[in-house]
Amino acid sequence: MSEAITSIRPFAEADRERVVELWNEAFPFESTTVEQLAHDDAAVKPPRRAGRLVAESRDGIVGLADFEQPVGTFDPGTYWLRIYVAPEARGAGVGAALYDEVSLLLSAFDPERFRVFWKEDHPVAAEFAGRRGFVEDKRDWEMVLDLTEFDADSHRSFLERAIKQGLTISSLEQWGDATAIGPDFHEFFRQVRQDVPRNEPLSDLSYQEFTDYVLEAPDLIRDATFFVFDGDAPVAMTMSWFAGDPLELHTGLTATLGSHRGRGLATALKVTALSWAKEQGRVRAVTENDVHNVEMLTVNRKLGYVQQPALISGVRELTPR
CATH class of the missing domain: 3.40.630.30 (Gcn5-related N-acetyltransferase (GNAT))
Known part of the structure; x- marks a missing residue:
């Protein structure tokens, strides 16, 4: 595990406000609210799976790994991953640690494919995805x-x-x-x-x-x-x-x-x-x-x-x- 964090653990209800803050920093065009995130979490029913991990430092939560099987394109073997690290914790392996942990968690369900997202103007994220074998197949203009x-x-x-x-x-x-x-x-x-x-x-x-x-x-x-x-x-x-x-x-x-x-x-x-x-x-x-x-x-x-x-x-x- 990265020395920049003290633990990676499952999301807890007390984390919700901080997770929404990080999510909105990462995906401002897909931003959410505490109420909407809680509503969406409660709406997940089997056979779909969704959840998230958080990375903690001594100062609090500095990263998240969110996974879901989208309701509108549900496929049992496909998982969408969204990984984000706060600016103050970048460059210390936090994203890599989160990716490894969420991959390990999902391995129990025999996934067939992962999908990740990154911004065109974020070359570090593009390099991160490329090193792990992700191949671009869609772009959306914001x-x-x-x-x-x-x-x-x-x-x-x-x-x-x-x-x-x-x-x-x-x-x-x-x-x-x-x-x-x-x-x-x-x-x-x-x-x-x-x-x-x-x-x-x-x-x-x-x-x-x-x-x-x-x-x-x-x-x-x-x-x-x-x-x-x-x-x-x-x-x-x-x-x-x-x-x-x-x-x-x-x-x-x-x-x-x-x-x-x-x-x-x-x-x-x-x-x-x-x-x-x-x-x-x-x-x-x-x-x-x-x-x-x-x-x-x-x-x-x-x-x-x-x-x-x-x-x-x-x-x-x-x-x-």
Whole structure:
């Protein structure tokens, strides 16, 4: 074990606030809150596995190794790992020790592959992954919009176009009570996520999983998650998330049914959500786009989002398929 740390141990409830702090330093575009992390931990049910280890020094927790089998791409042999070391503890082997410990922990379950993540502008992390046999297979641009410079009126034509088509825009809160709309939202969500670029094959979300991870997620902003409706049926949506900073809006999935694409609905929804955020006094909007998702990248660039260094993910095959 690295001399910079006194122990590596399983996560405990008392660690949650510090773990959230480290997570948000490492993954600001996927930031979370204490409430959301606790909710997500409680939602993990067999056969899925998830958990984390923490590295302690004499001054407290300085690193974490988080592992999960994502609910939306569940594969029994695949584990996503996120390893982060606080700046003051870097260069002393803490990350290597965490990787070795989490690998040993997961070896009891006969894993077939690991997936890790690193930032394009973090060459040490890229080297760390490469030395351990990880091969890049996906990139997502991180995008930032300065809401103080955002002019909703200049994009008003997209809203007017939707209205002229006989379509309406409503928030999740306006759509109705979660119990009442849940089944329709679940089916719509199932359809629109089919074409989202992802690392592993899609797995279906049961209604309970959808309820846990979407409908009842603490950080989902119901007032700023918007839908386009054709009659009573949702045909497009954009999801908005709170991630700990009251000055930011995090945009999640934005998607349109194939039957309604090419009508500017994604842009209309984004303009609606960004206008809401600006009215609420938020100053930044952030999102991520797969580098090959040309349509959504075009929408975001048109709205003024500025491309940041990419989030890269790579996979290591542990056993032959």
